[in-house]
Amino acid sequence: MYKTVVKMLADRGVTLKEIAEVVLEVQRGYYDQLTLEECLEGVEAVVRKREVQNAILTGVALDMLAEQGKLPEPLQSIVAGDDFLFGVDEILALSITNVYGSIGLTNFGYLDKTKPLLIGRLNSKKNGACHTFMDDLVAAIAAAAASRIAHARRPAEVIED
Amino acid sequence: MYKTVVKMLADRGVTLKEIAEVVLEVQRGYYDQLTLEECLEGVEAVVRKREVQNAILTGVALDMLAEQGKLPEPLQSIVAGDDFLFGVDEILALSITNVYGSIGLTNFGYLDKTKPLLIGRLNSKKNGACHTFMDDLVAAIAAAAASRIAHARRPAEVIED
Amino acid sequence: MYKTVVKMLADRGVTLKEIAEVVLEVQRGYYDQLTLEECLEGVEAVVRKREVQNAILTGVALDMLAEQGKLPEPLQSIVAGDDFLFGVDEILALSITNVYGSIGLTNFGYLDKTKPLLIGRLNSKKNGACHTFMDDLVAAIAAAAASRIAHARRPAEVIED
Amino acid sequence: MYKTVVKMLADRGVTLKEIAEVVLEVQRGYYDQLTLEECLEGVEAVVRKREVQNAILTGVALDMLAEQGKLPEPLQSIVAGDDFLFGVDEILALSITNVYGSIGLTNFGYLDKTKPLLIGRLNSKKNGACHTFMDDLVAAIAAAAASRIAHARRPAEVIED
Numbered sequence: 001m002y003k004t005v006v007k008m009l010a011d012r013g014v015t016l017k018e019i020a021e022v023v024l025e026v027q028r029g030y031y032d033q034l035t036l037e038e039c040l041e042g043v044e045a046v047v048r049k050r051e052v053q054n055a056i057l058t059g060v061a062l063d064m065l066a067e068q069g070k071l072p073e074p075l076q077s078i079v080a081g082d083d084f085l086f087g088v089d090e091i092l093a094l095s096i097t098n099v100y101g102s103i104g105l106t107n108f109g110y111l112d113k114t115k116p117l118l119i120g121r122l123n124s125k126k127n128g129a130c131h132t133f134m135d136d137l138v139a140a141i142a143a144a145a146a147s148r149i150a151h152a153r154r155p156a157e158v159i160e161d
Numbered sequence: 162m163y164k165t166v167v168k169m170l171a172d173r174g175v176t177l178k179e180i181a182e183v184v185l186e187v188q189r190g191y192y193d194q195l196t197l198e199e200c201l202e203g204v205e206a207v208v209r210k211r212e213v214q215n216a217i218l219t220g221v222a223l224d225m226l227a228e229q230g231k232l233p234e235p236l237q238s239i240v241a242g243d244d245f246l247f248g249v250d251e252i253l254a255l256s257i258t259n260v261y262g263s264i265g266l267t268n269f270g271y272l273d274k275t276k277p278l279l280i281g282r283l284n285s286k287k288n289g290a291c292h293t294f295m296d297d298l299v300a301a302i303a304a305a306a307a308s309r310i311a312h313a314r315r316p317a318e319v320i321e322d
Numbered sequence: 323m324y325k326t327v328v329k330m331l332a333d334r335g336v337t338l339k340e341i342a343e344v345v346l347e348v349q350r351g352y353y354d355q356l357t358l359e360e361c362l363e364g365v366e367a368v369v370r371k372r373e374v375q376n377a378i379l380t381g382v383a384l385d386m387l388a389e390q391g392k393l394p395e396p397l398q399s400i401v402a403g404d405d406f407l408f409g410v411d412e413i414l415a416l417s418i419t420n421v422y423g424s425i426g427l428t429n430f431g432y433l434d435k436t437k438p439l440l441i442g443r444l445n446s447k448k449n450g451a452c453h454t455f456m457d458d459l460v461a462a463i464a465a466a467a468a469s470r471i472a473h474a475r476r477p478a479e480v481i482e483d
Numbered sequence: 484m485y486k487t488v489v490k491m492l493a494d495r496g497v498t499l500k501e502i503a504e505v506v507l508e509v510q511r512g513y514y515d516q517l518t519l520e521e522c523l524e525g526v527e528a529v530v531r532k533r534e535v536q537n538a539i540l541t542g543v544a545l546d547m548l549a550e551q552g553k554l555p556e557p558l559q560s561i562v563a564g565d566d567f568l569f570g571v572d573e574i575l576a577l578s579i580t581n582v583y584g585s586i587g588l589t590n591f592g593y594l595d596k597t598k599p600l601l602i603g604r605l606n607s608k609k610n611g612a613c614h615t616f617m618d619d620l621v622a623a624i625a626a627a628a629a630s631r632i633a634h635a636r637r638p639a640e641v642i643e644d
Binding site (some may be wrong): 058 | 162165169211212215216218219221222223224225231232233235236239246247248252253255256313
């Protein structure tokens with residue numbers, strides 16, 4: 001399942017390395033020697049979790065079906081137009097953000113608002129692509145990975161997963 | 162939008178009156194003179210909320226697309242098979258349950274486990290129908306309506322909506 | 323920290339074995355050969371999680387301070403009276419229930435409503451004890467442990483923690 | 484109850500007008516003619532909600548008891564030290580953020596990370612004051628008020644509360 005999900009992300013233009021770059025960007029100020037490798041390891045651990053995989057499968061499917069015009073109305077127009085009052089994209093993302101506890105909420109909101117790097121590229125929506133769910137999914141995966149790093153870097157704490 | 166959502170539910174075999182019957186069943190022991198009319202009024206107020214409508218639109222679309230075999234794999238198999246470890250159906254339902262605060266959680270879980278009346282009928286899945294999301298949506302709408310009644314019945318409390 | 327939390331629960335009249343009995347009661351119908359040992363192992367894994375420990379520390383402190391009459395009003399009256407419209411107890415519980423994904427919601431609600439075994443004993447509130455938070459905490463720990471068992475029993479699935 | 488909660492906030496150094504200033508700061512870029520009055524109206528509507536009041540009562544009580552050194556250990560040290568891995572403050576805040584749907588999550592996270600105006604002042608923790616919960620409560624109230632404004636400003640949409 002892990003490989004399926006990674007491939008599905010890649011087919012939608014998202015690599016785990018690019019998500020790791022977002023993690024590095026948001027955590028760099030807190031940890032002097034944080035490397036892209038450590039961030040990538042965090043992203044991989046997040047994407048190995050079943051509830052994360054299920055949220056990704058669902059969000060990506062809805063983006064793809066919206067691109068193809070195959071969602072029933074009025075959902076088709078809402079998702080294709082990325083209506084910022086929709087909220088279901090944030091709900092799906094929340095189930096990812098919480099896998100390492102509620103401290104992931106803060107980074108998720110910050111990333112979703114400031115849209116650095118990959119998240120900004122996804123949000124620019126060129127060529128008819130629909131990433132209504134994907135930009136929130138990426139922000140959520142990055143936020144969860146940042147939480148994992150925060151827990152792991154704490155002295156004398158056991159890494160939970 | 163309200164009418165669109167009510168019609169979409171009806172097309173999937175769900176009337177607001179049947180949801181109100183579930184509310185009456187679960188709340189009848191607490192309030193002597195609770196009527197089906199009062200329960201129906203609660204259900205209607207819940208379904209008028211935008212975040213509830215968005216969750217319904219999304220869940221119903223996924224059920225319909227699964228019936229038609231149009232979801233990308235492996236999501237198609239997961240939703241069509243109502244895999245109980247999926248979890249996205251509960252996540253969507255949670256965004257409904259919470260519209261009148263967290264006290265709705267308890268009734269949601271109870272209804273989702275015991276599946277009375279309409280919820281049991283949806284869960285029996287005959288004729289190739291897929292109600293993976295719908296049974297959770299109905300349990301969540303009923304639980305939210307029960308919360309609204311609990312708040313409204315409290316002496317000297319203002320009904321919020 | 324784990325030992326501190328287990329001792330704090332014991333001081334409030336709650337053993338992990340009694341929580342495991344609740345798990346066995348709720349899961350027994352699904353798994354023929356489920357043992358109390360396996361349930362206890364699940365409960366221990368849940369209580370080792372930091373976010374679970376933090377929720378327990380907070381809820382138990384609020385129960386204890388309410389017993390001693392030391393909370394500021396009107397919170398003192400609300401917690402001491404176990405006002406069922408309070409909702410903060412369910413919110414804290416939710417952060418426990420979700421550690422193995424949203425499928426824990428259903429069992430949490432069911433246990434919180436039906437109050438079997440230990441949960442019923444806590445809820446009877448004799449001798450001036452206040453368990454406004456504790457009964458929800460126990461239901462949430464048991465529900466999370468049940469989710470862990472459901473994931474672990476699935477063929478060919480890796481146990482996540 | 485509303486007056487009690489407003490007074491409790493004031494006693495802790497927080498006025499609704501200062502929260503409204505945070506709302507204006509975060510929403511000003513989206514709505515040309517947004518006024519402080521409109522933001523204040525939004526904040527008042529949020530604080531009138533029962534689940535918001537309960538979260539405030541609980542968070543403020545925990546801050547006050549931590550200042551007085553009256554929480555049982557190890558909770559006393561965790562709250563007094565504002566351990567950023569605690570997470571219960573974010574959980575309480577989440578129950579506020581969600582009162583107008585999940586779109587409030589983004590602004591909450593952004594405010595909790597960037598800490599503008601009042602939130603920054605609370606976070607500076609001078610004179611032995613403990614605002615571990617308060618800064619998250621304020622960010623959550625401001626984020627919920629911003630969501631309410633976003634819904635209300637939408638053309639032809641009914642304001643829900």
